[in-house]
Amino acid sequence: MDLTYDWVVGFTDGEGCFYVGINKHPEMSAGYQVLPEFRIVQHKRDIQILYALKRFFQAGVVRQNNEDRYELRIRKLESLEKVVDFFEKHPLKTKKNVDFQHFSRVIRWMKEGKHLSKEGLIQIAQLVREMNTGNKPQAEAILQELQSTG
Amino acid sequence: MDLTYDWVVGFTDGEGCFYVGINKHPEMSAGYQVLPEFRIVQHKRDIQILYALKRFFQAGVVRQNNEDRYELRIRKLESLEKVVDFFEKHPLKTKKNVDFQHFSRVIRWMKEGKHLSKEGLIQIAQLVREMNTGNKPQAEAILQELQSTG
Numbered sequence: 001m002d003l004t005y006d007w008v009v010g011f012t013d014g015e016g017c018f019y020v021g022i023n024k025h026p027e028m029s030a031g032y033q034v035l036p037e038f039r040i041v042q043h044k045r046d047i048q049i050l051y052a053l054k055r056f057f058q059a060g061v062v063r064q065n066n067e068d069r070y071e072l073r074i075r076k077l078e079s080l081e082k083v084v085d086f087f088e089k090h091p092l093k094t095k096k097n098v099d100f101q102h103f104s105r106v107i108r109w110m111k112e113g114k115h116l117s118k119e120g121l122i123q124i125a126q127l128v129r130e131m132n133t134g135n136k137p138q139a140e141a142i143l144q145e146l147q148s149t150g
Numbered sequence: 151m152d153l154t155y156d157w158v159v160g161f162t163d164g165e166g167c168f169y170v171g172i173n174k175h176p177e178m179s180a181g182y183q184v185l186p187e188f189r190i191v192q193h194k195r196d197i198q199i200l201y202a203l204k205r206f207f208q209a210g211v212v213r214q215n216n217e218d219r220y221e222l223r224i225r226k227l228e229s230l231e232k233v234v235d236f237f238e239k240h241p242l243k244t245k246k247n248v249d250f251q252h253f254s255r256v257i258r259w260m261k262e263g264k265h266l267s268k269e270g271l272i273q274i275a276q277l278v279r280e281m282n283t284g285n286k287p288q289a290e291a292i293l294q295e296l297q298s299t300g
Contacts (some may be wrong), residue, residue: 001243006157007159007160010157010162011155042244
């Protein structure tokens with residue numbers, strides 16, 4: 001199945017999710033791990049679409065999301081850079097583009113190693129708090145913790 | 151906002167719904183009214199996408215779906231014929247295309263007046279029963295009623 005650029009943009013406007021998780025991780029220098037991911041979930045009847053998107057982006061894994069749903073999940077930073085490049089050249093048309101802009105900035109910052117410092121983590125958590133698909137309570141809790149410690 | 155054909159196909163693969171309702175309606179010759187509709191629901195933050203799609207199809211109304219969600223709904227038979235024409239020329243890529251094929255057949259049958267006879271209604275209800283987005287219990291109940299009466 002061949003996917004055109006515009007089809008991928010339209011489908012992602014509907015079904016795509018730009019997500020940034022921030023988890024406690026004592027081994028990381030700032031105590032937290034930033035985990036951005038691009039995800040598309042479909043009913044298992046449409047698993048072939050997920051494989052077509054995996055070929056399109058040449059990245060990610062198709063895995064079970066829950067009982068009858070599967071997802072394409074892209075987590076590798078180099079792969080996410082390609083995803084970000086694509087959606088910068090071919091912009092989303094829904095308000096998901098606002099989330100994408102935040103996501104894109106997080107990816108750029110991570111490339112620069114910003115997530116390894118406390119100041120960078122605070123900036124990332126502040127962005128994530130504003131994302132519709134972000135984990136707001138998680139970001140809020142992390143901000144409180146990071147900002148309360150000297 | 152300009153929408154390309156492929157974007158509309160991709161977005162509909164994600165968010166579109168081809169639905170056929172069948173309701174009791176004593177004034178109709180066969181006792182039932184067939185109500186096909188094409189529907190796209192979005193969070194109110196993306197209401198401008200619904201208006202862009204309304205302009206694209208030159209059809210439908212944008213209305214509140216529930217508290218923070220809005221929908222573009224196309225119900226007029228002549229408008230649905232245009233929608234069907236579009237998705238026949240530009241096929242959906244997900245399994246939603248199977249539902250669309252059933253929907254398309256219902257529209258064609260309605261144009262021929264098939265929904266006005268009991269035999270036609272039975273055929274329509276049989277198709278709707280197979281649709282993922284169809285109201286299966288409703289279709290099943292109608293089939294039992296129509297097939298039990300002489």
